[in-house]
Amino acid sequence: MRYSGFKVFTEGLFGNKGWTPAWRDPAPKAAYDAIIIGGGGHGLSTAYYLAKNHGLRNIAVLEKGYLGSGNIGRNTTIVRANYFLPGNSEFYSHSMKLWEGLEGELNYNVMHSQRGLINLFHSDGQRDAFARRGNMMINQGDDAILLDREGVRDLLPYLDFENTRFPIYGGLLHPRGGTARHDAVAWGYARGADQLGVDLIQNCEVTGIDVENGKVVGVQTTRGAIKSAKVGIVVAGRSGQVAAMAGMRLPIESHILQAFVTEGLKPVIDHVISFGMGHFYISQSDKGGLVFGGDLDFYASYASRGNLPMVEHVMEAGMTLVPMIGRAKVLRSWGGIMDMTPDGSPIIDKTPVDGLFIDCGWNYGGFKAVPASGWCMAHLMATGQSHDVARRFRLDRFRAGQILDEEGTGSQHNLH
Ligand SMILES: Cc1cc2nc3c(=O)[nH]c(=O)nc-3n(C[C@H](O)[C@H](O)[C@H](O)COP(=O)(O)OP(=O)(O)OC[C@H]3O[C@@H](n4cnc5c(N)ncnc54)[C@H](O)[C@@H]3O)c2cc1C
Secondary structure, eight states: OOOOOHHHHHHHHTTTTTOSSSSSSOOOBBOEEEEEOOOOOHHHHHHHHHHHHHOOOOOEEEOOTTTSSSSGTTOOOEOOOOOTTTHHHHHHHHHHHHHHHHHHHHOOOOBBBBEEEEEEEOOHHHHHHHHHHHHHHHHHHOOOOOOOOHHHHHHHHOOOOOOSSSSSOOEETTTOEOOOHHHHHHHHHHHHHHTTTEEEEOOOOEEEEEEEETEEEEETTEEEEEEEEEEEEEEGGGGHHHHOOOOOOOOHHHHHEEEEEEEEEEEEOOSSEEEESOEEEEOOOOOOOOEEEEEEEEEEEOSSSHHHHHHHHHHHHHHHHHHGGGSOOOEEEEEEEEHHHHTTTOEEEEEESBBBEEEEOOOOOOOOTHHHHHHHHHHHHHSOOGGGGGGTTTTTTTHTTTOOOOOOOSOOOGGG
């Protein structure tokens, strides 16, 4: 079924009885040409592009819960291509181009909204750093505009410019940055993959990875053993645990990141804003809720919830920057499990086990990477070669010392 305005209209006229499920609910087969472990954004986009770009059809995505139950449905939906370092910048630039055609590609409304992202700076040093970043973005073919204090005030008059502890010096505007509806991205890729013949198997936890003579031969699951000579591990916060099933110890720590949403308000914040003097960022959802978040909880955990000290820290930063939000009621907060690498950059690579591939290390920024990550992981699994824009996301870069340290904070999980 193709979705269209006409279809919505005619279904509305006839009682909405003609809609069919967006994807099938197949039982697992005994064997597949390729298996993807993890039905989050990255797993689903990998399966979609394996089928679409490389013609594989006999593929399964194995998801332990329901599709989109992980971080893909827990993030704060920011999409941007404002990276600084070669290795990251071409990858996220590629991802942005895929985002820009995604709704047409998937025939699905992912509510991609390029409302502009503004990173505020609060000192001369920060201005220099953002000017450099902006130039790198422009060199990469992306967009960036350096705003002075008045330029920021024109766009965001409700910020505290006068009495604040960290005066706003200006901001780096990334006009093509913005947001997208996170679950819709999972649903769109799921529907697209299903239409290309991919089996999406929910409530199917992988409990073991079968390796014989250094080659992967299949997986054990809560719904039985499934054979495949190609397996991709795409499980975000659970990467360490699943890789351990194949005897690997990854350079990954799992940390909690929290997010918050307020009651619905009339449109008031029409950009994505990021505070430069504390980890705080905010946007407004199409439903009207103010969506905001901050830093990691700073201890390793597999719990999908956070603790009060970080709640206090985030609220404090929010009140410093945008005092007007103090009267909004917070409706919900939640946490997600972040797969943190030592340098804050991801991994898309082969593993020492033949036929076993890994896509992980998305830290707190993997939502915007969903299209390019699937594109590059599919390329790797289909051809055995790294895609050009993901060639630096190697698993062995930590051993070899070629880290991609975007924040310049050193090789420490909890600082990225
Ligand atoms: C609060 C918060 C805010 C964020 N904000 C942003 C943002 O604004 N912008 C941005 O770019 N990124 C953001 N992120 C990061 C982004 O959400 C993640 O990097 C990204 O979603 C991770 O990839 P994924 O979608 O594939 O993960 P997930 O959706 O977590 O997918 C992994 C899947 O693997 C499944 N799985 C795990 N183990 C097994 C197993 N043994 N067998 C079968 N299945 C298994 C899980 O159930 C899960 O569904 C944020 C994250 C959080 C938590």
